[in-house]
Amino acid sequence: PRRAHLVRCRAGDAVLWDSRTVHCNTPPLLGSASHHATSVATSLSGEGAPGAEEAQLSAEKTRPRRVVAYAALAPRSRASARVLSARRRGAAQGMTCTHWPFELSCIDMPAA
Structure with missing residues (x-):
C-alpha cells in the first residue's frame, strides 16, 4: 500500500483527481489561518494597542478556514x-x- 499524500492548496487552487482512487477530506490546518488572523488583528489595531486581542478573536471567528466546492x-x-x-x-x-x-x-x- 502507498502512504497518504496531503495536497496543500492556496486560495484559488483547483485539484482534479480520478475519484475511483481512495480519497478523503481532512479538517483545515489551523497554522496558516491563525497566523493570518494574528496579522489582520495587528494591522487593524496596531501592535500592543488596546483592542488587538479582541480584533484577533473577531478575525478568527468570522474568517472561514476553508471553503470548498x-x-x-x-x-x-x-x-x-x-x-x-x-x-x-x-x-x-x-x-x-x-x-x-x-x-x-x-x-x-x-x-x-
Whole structure:
C-alpha cells in the first residue's frame, strides 16, 4: 500500500483527481489561518494597542478556514428524473450527498 499524500492548496487552487482512487477530506490546518488572523488583528489595531486581542478573536471567528466546492460529473442519462429531483431538493435544503450524481444517497434524505 502507498502512504497518504496531503495536497496543500492556496486560495484559488483547483485539484482534479480520478475519484475511483481512495480519497478523503481532512479538517483545515489551523497554522496558516491563525497566523493570518494574528496579522489582520495587528494591522487593524496596531501592535500592543488596546483592542488587538479582541480584533484577533473577531478575525478568527468570522474568517472561514476553508471553503470548498466538490463537483462530480457524469452523463445526465445515468440519473433518473426521480434522483435528479430529489438531489435538487436536497441541495436546496443544504443536505450533503455522495459524489455520485446518478445515485441518491444523502445524509438526511429529502422528502419525496
